[in-house]
Each structure stands twice: as structure tokens, then as C-alpha cells.
Amino acid sequence: MTQRLLALGTLMAIATIGAHAQKTYTSASSFLADAKLSYSDDFTSVADGALASAYTAPGGSGLGFSVNATGGLWSVGGGNISTTNAGSTMTVNFTGNVNMVGGSFWAADMDGAATPGTVTLTFSDGGTYTSSSSSFFGYSNANAWLTSMTLSLDSEYIDSNSFSTYQYGSLDGLTVGQAVPEPGTYAAFALLGTTLGAAVIRRRKLATK
Amino acid sequence: MNIRNMFASAAVLGAITIPMSAVQAQQVPTLLDPTLKLETLVSTGIPIATSMVFINSTDYVVATKSAGKIRLFASGQTPVDLTFDIPASTWTGLAAGNYSALPVNSNSERGLLCVQLHPDFATNKYVYTYATESSTGAASAVVGEVVALGNRVDRWVYDATSKKLVFDMNIIKLQALQPVDSTGGNTTLRGNHNGGIIRFEKKVTGQSAKMFIVIGDNGRRGLMQNLEYGPTTGTTRIADVGSFGPEPDNRALTGVVIRLNDDGTIPTDNPFYNHTLTFSGQTDAGLQNEAVANLKRVYAYGVRNSFGLAIDPFTGKLWESENGDDAMDELNIINKGHNGGWIQFMGPKSRIGEFKSIELAQATVSLGNQNRYPVSNIAATTAVGEARLVNIPGATYGDPIFSWKYCIAPNAIGFINGTGLGAKYNGNLIVGSARGNSGNTAGANAYGVLYRFVPNAARTGLQFADRLLTDKVADNTAKGGLTEQSTVLFGTGFEIVTDVITAPDGSLYVLGMTSAGNGKVFRITTK
Numbered sequence: 001m002t003q004r005l006l007a008l009g010t011l012m013a014i015a016t017i018g019a020h021a022q023k024t025y026t027s028a029s030s031f032l033a034d035a036k037l038s039y040s041d042d043f044t045s046v047a048d049g050a051l052a053s054a055y056t057a058p059g060g061s062g063l064g065f066s067v068n069a070t071g072g073l074w075s076v077g078g079g080n081i082s083t084t085n086a087g088s089t090m091t092v093n094f095t096g097n098v099n100m101v102g103g104s105f106w107a108a109d110m111d112g113a114a115t116p117g118t119v120t121l122t123f124s125d126g127g128t129y130t131s132s133s134s135s136f137f138g139y140s141n142a143n144a145w146l147t148s149m150t151l152s153l154d155s156e157y158i159d160s161n162s163f164s165t166y167q168y169g170s171l172d173g174l175t176v177g178q179a180v181p182e183p184g185t186y187a188a189f190a191l192l193g194t195t196l197g198a199a200v201i202r203r204r205k206l207a208t209k
Numbered sequence: 210m211n212i213r214n215m216f217a218s219a220a221v222l223g224a225i226t227i228p229m230s231a232v233q234a235q236q237v238p239t240l241l242d243p244t245l246k247l248e249t250l251v252s253t254g255i256p257i258a259t260s261m262v263f264i265n266s267t268d269y270v271v272a273t274k275s276a277g278k279i280r281l282f283a284s285g286q287t288p289v290d291l292t293f294d295i296p297a298s299t300w301t302g303l304a305a306g307n308y309s310a311l312p313v314n315s316n317s318e319r320g321l322l323c324v325q326l327h328p329d330f331a332t333n334k335y336v337y338t339y340a341t342e343s344s345t346g347a348a349s350a351v352v353g354e355v356v357a358l359g360n361r362v363d364r365w366v367y368d369a370t371s372k373k374l375v376f377d378m379n380i381i382k383l384q385a386l387q388p389v390d391s392t393g394g395n396t397t398l399r400g401n402h403n404g405g406i407i408r409f410e411k412k413v414t415g416q417s418a419k420m421f422i423v424i425g426d427n428g429r430r431g432l433m434q435n436l437e438y439g440p441t442t443g444t445t446r447i448a449d450v451g452s453f454g455p456e457p458d459n460r461a462l463t464g465v466v467i468r469l470n471d472d473g474t475i476p477t478d479n480p481f482y483n484h485t486l487t488f489s490g491q492t493d494a495g496l497q498n499e500a501v502a503n504l505k506r507v508y509a510y511g512v513r514n515s516f517g518l519a520i521d522p523f524t525g526k527l528w529e530s531e532n533g534d535d536a537m538d539e540l541n542i543i544n545k546g547h548n549g550g551w552i553q554f555m556g557p558k559s560r561i562g563e564f565k566s567i568e569l570a571q572a573t574v575s576l577g578n579q580n581r582y583p584v585s586n587i588a589a590t591t592a593v594g595e596a597r598l599v600n601i602p603g604a605t606y607g608d609p610i611f612s613w614k615y616c617i618a619p620n621a622i623g624f625i626n627g628t629g630l631g632a633k634y635n636g637n638l639i640v641g642s643a644r645g646n647s648g649n650t651a652g653a654n655a656y657g658v659l660y661r662f663v664p665n666a667a668r669t670g671l672q673f674a675d676r677l678l679t680d681k682v683a684d685n686t687a688k689g690g691l692t693e694q695s696t697v698l699f700g701t702g703f704e705i706v707t708d709v710i711t712a713p714d715g716s717l718y719v720l721g722m723t724s725a726g727n728g729k730v731f732r733i734t735t736k
Contacts, residue, residue: 084675109672110676164636166673
């Protein structure tokens with residue numbers, strides 16, 4: 001009986017969180033304000049040129065990530081991660097319990113400057129986001145851990161004059177986090193606590209009979 | 210073996226002897242973009258085809274190297290060879306008459322190398338040819354049977370009714386015979402490094418049309434090869450073989466891009482037109498005067514050898530491909546007064562050590578077949594090489610915009626002008642090569658490929674899909690090797706590519722030949 005009550009309480013909590021599950025941010029401060037734990041890497045330690053292998057962030061707060069791409073990774077212009085080959089999909093694998101991801105994601109030309117092209121972020125929970133600027137973007141899912149993210153784009157951006165620019169998926173200031181439970185979550189926890197409390201009282205009453 | 214250029218295989222044919230072991234299995238031309246279609250329009254009748262040009266919206270002509278013919282391919286008609294109406298005393302050994310071919314010397318890289326049209330061809334019917342003049346009055350492949358100043362650019366008037374080219378005027382005569390000396394410097398006659406490409410600038414209304422002509426170093430070792438004192442690292446002036454040079458007298462005006470008006474006169478805005486050099490070291494007044502006058506014709510120097518010129522249709526800038534000896538083939542943008550660096554540099558000047566070490570490994574003495582300035586003379590450091598450059602006032606050394614560490618023998622280059630192959634190809638540069646073996650086997654010939662290069666936004670250089678190329682060098686590991694080049698490959702199996710042009714309908718035409726010398730016309734369109 002107690003187990004059934006616990007299961008019911010959990011289901012109610014998920015349903016409550018689910019109503020606000022996925023959230024996007026355009027402000028880094030708002031994103032961080034919602035994070036209970038976070039770890040950020042601005043790649044200042046990455047030297048320009050080809051990276052020897054996949055990039056693994058040092059990590060912190062029990063959170064971290066690694067980055068890889070077919071054809072390898074590249075850095076240009078100081079402190080960012082990009083791909084060696086134009087149009088190559090970049091994959092970021094998260095470590096720890098991550099359900100928030102933020103940073104700058106853009107299409108860069110060979111020299112690292114942003115192109116007008118778009119990049120598509122696809123998260124392991126199925127969420128997607130398309131960006132055409134290097135402005136901050138954040139994403140969270142309150143009811144599912146995120147295990148990975150891909151950054152994909154076309155290999156060439158064709159401008160209005162039909163001239164082509166090779167473009168490379170790029171990211172900077174990558175932040176992974178764990179969200180502070182939302183008010184709905186507190187309500188669910190409260191409900192769960194009330195239910196559990198009632199169950200304990202009932203068990204005690206039964207025990208005294 | 211020191212074979213290194215586009216005619217490496219075809220030259221063997223030109224010399225008649227065909228060692229079968231040298232003939233590669235015929236390749237299958239293939240485009241790597243599945244959205245594009247490749248057709249072979251012509252595969253017979255144009256042996257060792259060197260150059261092509263459209264004369265109207267549908268019809269084109271093709272020049273052949275050894276036969277000395279220009280064949281007209283008119284829509285819906287049987288191909289026909291144009292004839293050459295030549296007056297007396299115009300071509301060595303020829304009486305006045307209407308000839309079916311130009312009697313060219315086709316030894317090695319000589320022959321009928323280019324046919325081009327005046328920008329106003331529609332009204333003035335001017336056709337220009339670059340051909341090597343035989344000294345016998347008949348076609349010859351014998352190295353010595355050539356007029357000394359036998360590389361000649363001529364202007365003709367096209368008679369569409371009688372399908373003939375009527376001689377109008379000679380534009381310039383350039384060095385062809387490479388003299389022999391008895392001191393061991395140049396003991397073998399050679400027929401290489403003639404360049405042979407003509408391209409017209411974008412015409413400016415109200416001005417004479419201006420043309421660029423490239424000639425390779427033709428074995429010379431003088432000022433135009435960045436050897437101020439001749440074939441020496443010393444500072445005591447010595448004449449080059451044949452007692453010509455080192456100043457750019459008529460027999461030493463080689464390794465240059467020349468810029469002339471459409472009638473052969475010298476444009477007053479040429480980079481060295483107002484030079485004040487007197488070349489007082491030359492005691493022969495006639496040669497001295499030639500050198501003073503010739504320098505005014507020069508637009509760029511320090512060019513080793515080129516089979517590819519193209520005008521960027523969007524900027525009007527001149528682009529060039531250049532063959533290294535064994536190391537460091539180049540793509541260049543030839544700005545006014547460009548010094549390409551040869552013989553002090555091939556490839557980026559910062560990589561002179563690799564240039565030298567590869568050349569030393571391939572041939573311990575000869576550098577460009579000329580022993581009198583051996584490989585060991587290449588400077589040990591960039592700084593020493595820079596100090597040796599001949600800095601004519603108004604000149605600027607220019608690093609290549611791209612190089613191949615080991616030679617792949619780039620030759621024809623051409624821009625895709627328009628969106629006929631799809632938007633992403635607009636303005637791209639297509640480069641043909643005479644080497645390119647996916648097995649990366651050294652010494653393989655006639656495995657030419659097509660490259661696609663995308664200029665940067667300013668069109669002052671290139672951008673690359675593989676950032677490993679941002680050092681502007683394809684670091685292959687053997688001659689013909691394709692290491693680091695997968696993202697710039699456009700087609701394979703084209704064997705030897707000799708011309709690349711955008712047709713009036715927006716499709717891309719590629720002129721090439723098999724290792725057996727069969728000329729072919731390919732057309733590339735969208736599917």
C-alpha cells in the first residue's frame with residue numbers, strides 16, 4: 001500500500017513538472033538563476049588550430065561534458081570550439097545529472113566569424129532549436145536528464161549573390177546545469193509529503209489496533 | 210626522372226615515340242557531385258587538344274598542340290578545320306598561301322598552345338594564337354628545329370564565310386630555343402617551359418583591350434628568375450647561356466606575365482612602364498635597349514612555368530596556376546607588379562626548407578633541368594631567399610594562395626561564371642591537374658583530377674571546407690598524392706586537363722586529353 005501511494009505521488013509530481021518541462025532562455029543570467037548546480041567552460045585553455053582529439057571539459061559540481069565531431073575539432077580566434085570540416089555535426093555528451101544546457105552556438109566561417117547561416121541544436125530529449133546568431137541560448141527540461149546534444153548545419157551558406165561561404169558549427173561558454181525545482185515541483189513534493197505522512201499515520205494507527 | 214608537367218605524357222606523343230610502359234590505363238572521368246551531369250561531347254579529331262573558346266553562343270573552336278590546327282565545332286554541322294591565310298615573310302619557310310595548319314614545333318611543351326578571342330570579337334573578328342614556330346616551314350617535333358624567338362603571339366581575322374583565319378599582325382615573339390653551352394651548364398636542348406596562355410582583361414569602355422600572356426622560364430636564369438647577376442649566387446654579373454641576359458633582353462624575357470594592348474603596344478599603366486633602370490651592366494647596346502623596352506611589357510615575373518591563367522569575372526583579377534619542379538605547385542593571384550619568387554622560392558616562402566629538401570631528394574643537381582644553378586643553391590632560410598629576390602621598383606613578392614607540397618601538375622584553370630551548375634558553384638575556381646593518384650603513388654602520370662576552390666568573400670584568396678588547408682598547403686606525401694585534398698576534389702579520371710571555361714549557356718566545358726593524347730571535350734551541367 002505504501003508503495004502504491006509512493007508511486008502515485010511520483011506520478012503526480014512528474015505530471016506537474018511535465019506541464020513546465022522544457023524551457024528556453026535567451027539570457028544567461030536567467031538561465032543561471034534557474035540552476036541549482038552548474039558548470040561552465042569558456043574554452044580559454046584551448047589553443048587555436050586543430051585539437052588533438054575530442055575535447056573533454058574538466059568539469060565541476062559533478063557535471064561535465066565532452067565534445068567531438070567527425071573530422072575533428074578546431075579552434076580559431078581564441079577560446080571556442082568548432083569543427084575542422086565545414087558542415088560536420090558536432091556532438092556534446094553530458095556527464096552527471098544534467099537537465100540544463102546553455103551557451104553560444106553559431107555558424108562560423110573559416111576564420112571564426114559568424115555567418116548568416118543557421119545551426120540546429122538537437123537535444124537527447126528530442127527538443128530542437130535553430131539559431132542564426134551567437135547570442136546566448138539556454139535550454140532545460142525539468143523532467144528528463146539530458147545526455148547529449150548535437151549541433152548541425154549546412155556546409156555552405158549561399159548568399160543573395162549566389163556566393164558560397166563554408167561554415168563550421170561553433171560553440172562557446174558552454175554551461176551545463178541542474179535546474180532548481182520549479183514551484184510546481186514543490187507543490188508535487190508537498191503533495192507527496194502529505195500523502196506519505198497520512199500513510200505513516202494510518203500505519204501507526206493500524207499498528208496500535 | 211624529372212617529369213613534372215601537364216604535357217609529361219602528351220609530350221612523349223608529341224615526340225612520336227610512345228613507350229607503352231608509360232601509357233596509363235585510360236581513366237573514367239567522374240564528377241563527385243551526384244547532382245551534376247558529365248557528357249563527353251567530342252572524343253576524336255582533336256589530338257593533344259590545348260585550348261578552346263566559344264565564338265558565339267553555341268559554336269566553339271579547339272586548338273591542337275602538334276597538328277597546329279584549329280577545329281570549329283558549329284552546332285548542327287560537321288566539324289571543320291579552319292585554314293590559315295598567311296602572307297609571305299610571315300612564318301619561317303612559308304610562301305604566301307592558305308594553309309590547313311600552322312607549322313609548329315611541338316617538341317616537349319611547344320606547339321599551338323592557345324587560341325583566344327578579342328573581347329570585341331563579335332565586331333572585329335580578331336582571333337589570337339600562341340604557337341611555337343618551326344624553323345623548317347613544316348610541322349616538326351625535333352627539339353632543335355625551332356625559331357629562336359619562336360614562341361609567337363599572332364592576331365588573325367576570322368572569315369566566317371570561308372572558315373579561315375587571315376593573318377593580321379604579330380603581337381610579340383618570345384624565346385623558344387634554349388641555347389646549349391659547352392661548359393656543362395646546359396648541354397641538352399630542351400623544349401619545355403613555354404607557358405603559352407593568353408587571356409584578355411575585362412574590357413574598359415573606351416580603352417584598348419589588354420591581354421595577358423604567360424611564358425615560362427624557358428630554361429633561362431636571369432633577372433626575371435630573381436637572379437640579378439645571372440646563374441650564380443655571387444655578385445659578379447655573368448651572362449646566361451648563349452650570351453644573353455641576365456637582363457630581360459629578347460632572349461631572356463621569360464618567366465613572366467606580359468601585358469599588352471590588343472595590337473601589341475605597351476599599356477602605359479603597366480607596373481614598370483615608367484621604370485628608370487638602364488641595365489648598364491650589359492655592354493651590348495642592342496641587348497641593353499631590348500631589356501629596357503621589354504621590362505615595360507612585364508606585368509609579373511618570377512614565374513617558373515604556367516599552363517593556367519584565368520580572369521576572375523567578378524574582380525577582374527588575374528589568377529594563375531604554376532608548376533613546381535618536384536615541390537610546391539602553386540595557385541597565385543597575379544597583382545600588378547607581382548614577383549612570384551622563382552627561382553628563390555616555390556610555395557610559401559616560409560616553407561623554403563621543404564622546397565629545398567624535396568628538390569634535393571628528387572635530383573641532387575638539376576633544378577628545372579638546368580644544372581648551372583643547382584638545387585644546392587636554394588637558400589637555406591627564408592631570410593636569405595628574401596635577400597636574394599630581385600626587387601624591381603614597383604614589384605611586390607606574393608606568396609601563393611595555395612600550394613601542393615609535392616607536385617600534382619596543375620594546369621588549366623577557369624572560373625564558373627554564373628549559377629548554371631547551382632548557386633554554390635557561382636564564382637568557384639576549377640583547376641585541372643595532370644597528376645592525382647588516389648593511391649598516392651609517386652611518379653604516376655596522366656591521372657589528372659579536377660579541383661574546386663571557393664574564393665573568400667573578398668576574392669583575394671581561398672576558403673576551405675577542411676581547415677587543415679588554412680595553412681594554404683596541401684601536405685601530400687608524394688608526387689601526385691591527394692592527401693588533405695578530399696574536400697577540394699571536384700572530379701577524377703580526367704587525365705590531362707588543358708582548358709576550363711564557362712560556356713555561354715552557363716554550363717562548364719572541360720578540355721582534356723587521355724594519356725594517349727586523344728583530345729576530349731567534356732560538358733558539365735546539372736542533372
